[in-house]
Amino acid sequence: MTRRLLISYLSLAIVVLAMLEVPLGFINARNEKERLTSKVERDAVAIASLAESTIEGERPSNRPAIRSLARSYAADTGGRVVITDRAGIALVDTAPPSPGRRSFATRPEFRAALSGDVATGTRSSSTLGYDLLYVAVPVSSGGNVLGAVRVTYPTSELDRRVRNYWIALAGIAVVVLAVATLIGLSFARWIRRPLEGLEEAAADAGAGDLSARAPVPDAxxxxxxxxxxxxxxxxxxxxxxxxxxxxxxxxxxxxxxxxxxxxxxxxxxxxxxxxxxxxxxxxxxxxxxxxxxxxxxxxxxxxxxxGTAPAESVDLACEAAGRVETWRPVAGSVRIELEANGIAAARVGRDRITQVLDNLLSNAVRHAPGSSVVTVRVARRGHQVELRVVDHGPGLTDEQKARAFDRFWRGGSGGGGSGLGLAIARRLVEVDGGTIELRDTAGGGLEAVVRVPAA
Structure with a gap:
């Protein structure tokens, strides 16, 4: 898992770095070329302005000065300077490939310059064996083109700068990826540690050890x-x-x-x-x-x-009255009177609340003395509805009330029912999110209080 998380982090980091650095590298290469072209063009224009008087006056005596200027520039920058007349014949060439006069009239950049345009670009020199950046500008006076100046510059320096910039970007990427690896590894372990504990706890629980618990660390x-x-x-x-x-x-x-x-x-x-x-x-x-x-x-x-039957809105008072009528003949046979009063609607399972009423009425009728009254009261209390079943029987002690909802508990008498009625009632009430408890009544007897959500 740690390896998969780390690979995902590094993949994301690589994508982000590529999206940032690749365009940055190309932009830098373009800017470097534009910056070098602009510089060479300025130099070529400066040389053309100085060569104007020499070409215009056709004074050969001035050529040594121009030649010296061109050679000095070539020595300082590593470029090559070629100055031609209007016919394209070289007057100055700081790096001639062979002795003698040469014509550059057929070269595209010189044709453009002799036509009055500025020509820039790169080309591969078969003679020199490497690429050159060239700028050709016209030498003009009074609107007349007198010749042309071309400055060529090896692109090796430009390539070196661009390459160094790419190397710098690659170094930054390596550092970023190394930091991302350390952070990603730490983060992956931080995530993996609680999952390992959870996996171990799940395995133990699946093997039958239900006391197993997953640690809850800082995660x-x-x-x-x-x-x-x-x-x-x-x-x-x-x-x-x-x-x-x-x-x-x-x-x-x-x-x-x-x-x-x-x-x-x-x-x-x-x-x-x-x-x-x-x-x-x-x-x-x-x-x-x-x-x-x-x-x-x-x-x-x-x-x-x-019990998973959904709860619904039930008129609890109506249900209570209906169960009282059902139990009235049974209660009458032992001279017990049943009463129901109140009004409220609850959100419960209809069958569940009916069974709860039956169990509570059964207990009340069984334990209430003859000629007594068992009362069922329904009332709303805020967000809950209270159902109270009150009898006047012998009641229960505090210890008995605490155990009354235990399954199969029968108050130590050993008879009279199975001891499941109240346990069933409590479970049914809890399914609907309610509670049930037993209380002593003021006049003696027992009161069962059921609280369920109001509708």
Missing amino acids: PPELRRLALEFNDMVARVEGLVSVQQSFVADASHELRTPLTALRLRLENLERHVDESGNVGLEAASAEVDRLSALVEELLALARADA
Whole structure:
């Protein structure tokens, strides 16, 4: 990973350097050529102005002075100076390839200069074996062209300057890439280190060690958030597995009792039958009913743990009134009166809140004394809706209220339900983002308070 990150950083640095330095190098080469051409042109014009009187007066006595000036210039600059008359015959040549008079009338630059134009450019000299920069200017007086001056300059000096500039740019690029390599390597290791820790933690968790946690070092914010999310996910999985293991253990324990009782009933039924022949069957049937009810509640708890049905806007007061009417015959059989009041809408799962109401009403009716009233109140409190189920039964101690939501807990009585009703209710409420708690009432009894998001 470090190598891939480093290659990506260096590739980006190379692209940026190329985009900056390549145009800069070409611009410098063009500017150097223009600067040299301009300098040589100025020198050629100066020489032409000095040679004007010599050519115009056709005084050979002045030629040594012009020749000396041209040779001095050639010695100082390394250039070659050629001065011709209007016919293109060389009057001065600081570096003749052969002795004798030569005609330059056929050369394009001299034709242009003798026509009154300035000619500049580069050409390859087959005689000298290297490229030359040339500038040819006319020697004129009163609008008449008297001759021409050509100054040629080897491009080797220009090439050397351009080459040195390219070398300097290459050196800068090497330094920049070296610095980028060091910074990129450090940055890649900074990114890789937390990822290695996360990879190790993921491997450990995948191997079954749910206590594994990824370190959260000084790293980019995205990697810190990733490590925190991973740790939170593993913690949730660990909690779910722990709950599942506890659930399996508790369920196995709870199912063992009715199954043992059922087996004993059936064994006794084979040996002992009373006069009617139905007592053993009734007892066995009761155990089967108890086992069936327990299995149903276990399934309900499993569905609550996996409950993913979306929440919706539910008229909680209407739902409460409907469940009260459903439970009224059951409560009436034990001389308990049910009441429902209030108005509010909550954002919950309709089936979930209905099951919560059923569980709370079942507990209230089971424990409330005869000739008492069980009240269901619904009210909105800010961004939440409170559902209260109040009975006037014996209530619970603080320790019992703390354990009331534990699975299979039955207050130490060992009878009366499976001990799953409140556990199911709490799980269903938590699925909708709510809470549930038990409180003592002022007149004695118990109050179950459910808080869920308001619609």
